[in-house]
Amino acid sequence: MSNPDTISSYSLYERVGRTKTRRRAAAAAAAAIRTKMGRSVLSHFLSLSTNPPRFSAPLSCSHIRTSYFKKRTGGTPSLQSPAHLPAGFRCLCTTSAPQTYSSDGPPSSVKKRVVSGVQPTGNIHLGNYLGAIKNWTSLQDTYETLFFIVDLHAITLPYDAQQLSKTTRNTAAIYLACGVDPSKASVFVQSHVRAHVELMWLLSSEARIGRLSRMIQFKEKSRKAGDENVSVALLTYPVLMASDILLYQSDLVPVGEDQTQHLELTRELAERVNNLFGGRKWKKMGGRGGALFKVPEALIPPAGARVMSLTDGLSKMSKSAPSDQSRINLLDPKDVIANKIKRCKTDSFPGMEFDNPNRPECSNLLSIYQLVTGKTKEEVAQECIDMNWGTFKTNLADALIDHLHPIQARYNDITSDATYLDKVLSEGARKAANIADATLNNVYQAMGFLPR
């Protein structure tokens, strides 16, 4: 039985975003990408057992040289920008790495900082777990980690006010049950640190409505809600997410693939504000000078980054899908899990195989099996090559139940002691606020506000 407390010995991640200095590898990879120009991500390995993570492989850069950035700042940004590429291109360049941080951000000898969060809406499902939360637990030993429950994001669509505090608390309990350790990571509720909303307002002045209205998640969610019912908060939500990340001078943001575009916006806003208000301009205002924000990178896992629906291998597993049969919720009882797997969509091909585009359900379920058993992709491919659907589904259901059972048991323990959870959340918020307030004060100063 795999234990979610155990950190897998090797985890492979893709880092989307700026890398340090790997110019030669970047140039070679950029040439490849120019011909293939899909999503420009490169992989690297993090050794997460006893070794510190290695960032040795070339990484991609999701930096986008936007024309508005150039226009607004009136020429070449002071931060390095990939000037060799046309506007809109992603690249494998070594874009601006601000070397000075405004809120006592980490010098190189200090642990890098990692932040992430999940919305307390609906049930936390296998996609949230495999795409994000499971990976957090592997990072908390190596990095300074802050994990928050993004309750302010939960009100961007119609919601039940009676339930919000309950689901917020339950989401925090799930973090801990999945192995997030409050002695290593700061766990807190987003709305308990007021700086999130304040910085969002300041960043809003540099975010553009056109850019926000073209965000994929906004377009999808607003289409579903019907345009008349769409809140302003749904449109400006990515600015709040940028604030969540930039407040903490974060280096890495472990998320599923659907958050990549939000991370790109965050990076753009960081560079824009750094350029407009940081450096010498900030110094003239009495500040330290240098970059106001660190430009963060998304950390996307190679498997589990996009867990698909059980009823349609081409749609993402989602909290908002109308049918509960389409997802495995982390707290689903054993019989429900077995039943959902038994009824999930299959195909009529013989055997089981990864990566056949005509068999999205098969590939998805094999990946889930791989992740919950802790086996390698090759081991799973070998084990299941001649299996029929019936046998595979039984094995998958058993593996899922074995993996989720200890999480569910811990969840029950944690939620039975309200005082413990309150203490964890208030301590987490206190630590987070110290970092966040320092960033916020610097931004107020650099943007010219009268000191309090």
Ligand code: TYM
């Ligand atoms: P949310 O709550 O929609 O999802 C939480 C995390 O789960 C990942 N995820 C998935 N991963 C793989 N397969 C899936 N089917 C799947 N569905 C969801 C998401 O990528 C995410 O990592 N905007 C964010 C929350 C947020 C945030 C932040 C995250 C707000 N501020 C700052 C990081 C840093 C969201 O709505 O996630």
